[in-house]
Amino acid sequence: MSGTARAAIVMSASGAVEVREYALPEPGPGEFLLEVELCGMCGTDAHIYRGRLASIRFPALLGHEIVGRLAALGEGVTTDHAGEAVRVGDRVGVFPSLSCGRCYECTVRRRPGSCPERRPSYGFASPADRPPYLTGGFASHLHASNAGTVFYRTDLPPQTAVLQEPLSVALHGVERAGVRIGSAVVVQGVGAIGLMAVVAARAAGAARVVAVGGPPARLALARALGADEVVGLGRADDPAARRRAVLDALGTGRPADAVIGTAGSPESFVEAVGLVGDGGVLAELGNFTDRGAVPFNPYSDLLKRDLTIAGVYGAGPDMQRRYHSALALLERAGPPFDQLVSHRLPLAKARQALEALGGGYSLDGRDIVKLAIDPAA
Ligand SMILES: [Zn+2]
Ligand SMILES: [Zn+2]
Known part of the structure; x- marks a missing residue:
């Protein structure tokens, strides 16, 4: 050439x-x-x-x-x-x-x-x-x-x-979270991966998807991509008020079957644990670099609640299948992916x-x- x-x-x-x-x-x-x-x-x-x-x-x-x-x-x-x-x-x-x-x-x-x-x-x-x-x-x-x-x-x-690449990462998270037909899902964080997780949760059959995050433009996009409700951080700026707002947004007053954590701070991880219902799953994607540790009680935060916590690193094992699935999902008409x-x-x-x-x-x-x-x- x-x-x-x-x-x-x-x-x-x-x-x-x-x-x-x-x-x-x-x-x-x-x-x-x-x-x-x-x-x-x-x-x-x-x-x-x-x-x-x-x-x-x-x-x-x-x-x-x-x-x-x-x-x-x-x-x-x-x-x-x-x-x-x-x-x-x-x-x-x-x-x-x-x-x-x-x-x-x-x-x-x-x-x-x-x-x-x-x-x-x-x-x-x-x-x-x-x-x-x-x-x-x-x-x-x-x-x-x-x-x-x-x-x-x-x-x-x-x-x-x-x-295609960010969606394949979100697909990994949603698969590991065990999202299925009828699940109530919270997506924490509305960066590109969080927005893709909204799409992936919808595709997996979630009955209710609530996105939690910051900038209004991203929250609007979360709605356009399939979130039923969005909770802006500005609306509730302490964790307890935010938790109440998220449970309200889920419509049942109960915590979620699955939480997809993409916010990426140790504090947000603690908050995500509190949003999962007993027997549910937290798939954590956000803390993909070392930003520190948090207090965690194995008895009350995990065993007593029958919780599953999945660490999700990139597109994971089977990444080629997810990469190909991501393209197939993007090729479906409907969501405003181009925005x-x-x-x-x-x-x-x-x-x-x-x-x-x-x-x-x-x-x-x-x-x-x-x-x-x-x-x-
Ligand atoms: Zn990337
Ligand atoms: Zn090899």
Whole structure:
């Protein structure tokens, strides 16, 4: 391929982000080159940017929620992983994780995240100043340089297709929470994962979904995506009042069958435990980095109440199935999925975006729901 690619490179922890140029590579057998249309940015990127992921060395090219058009196909790449024929120009979503697909962890335990042959996922490979280049989505092009990279063709608009990865995480949470037909569900937190959890709970058959969270724009979106009721933090700012408001919103005065915790502070975890009814399940997704410990009484908080608490880390075991299911759900007409991406930002604004994500949740004077980098912007 002739031509150049541009990529936003994080030079050091919490440091500058430089847009650098690279020669476009020719994809080898089993590989492909993607022209990135949109790449979602999430809390994980913000944590990496701050140097909180030990496996990442700087300079680094981030971005793992990747949607784009196939720009060049290596020898042997003729279909996506659902068996659909693909051609140059087709839009695809790329599964970022790279495991062998043959070992004990991959096949028997179905935990590709524990695969001993696992290579760094797209958006997690570093350092970026030596090959392979173009391994992350905050760039004009992605070089899928690992033969057999999983991807799926889609006709969804990029701003919807880019939700495939966050929705697969929410699906994991809702499955682990045991949500089923008729369940009363509370989704705590209305960031992108919380909003996706509303969608997932509805799809799983929940009879009542209550979302609890902050910014009014996100609460409105939670309703549009299927929440029956929303509880704004402003309406009840101490935990006891908030609990009463949530139980009222559930309509029965009783706590929930399942709570999906996505708020992400140790205090919110304690609050989530208090929202689950006896015999119910709390699936905790929010505390995915170490923000400290909380007092917890194994007798009164757990055993006496027959509670189940599930720790949910990313899309989890079986992540490929969830990734594929997420696309199928997004392809259903109805929910306004295309409204989640609140900001499409050029590569040159990657640093501002990474800083905003870990900070005030507002950028360019507007509330952040979901940020995405649009390399053509
Ligand atoms: Zn992510
Ligand atoms: Zn493996």
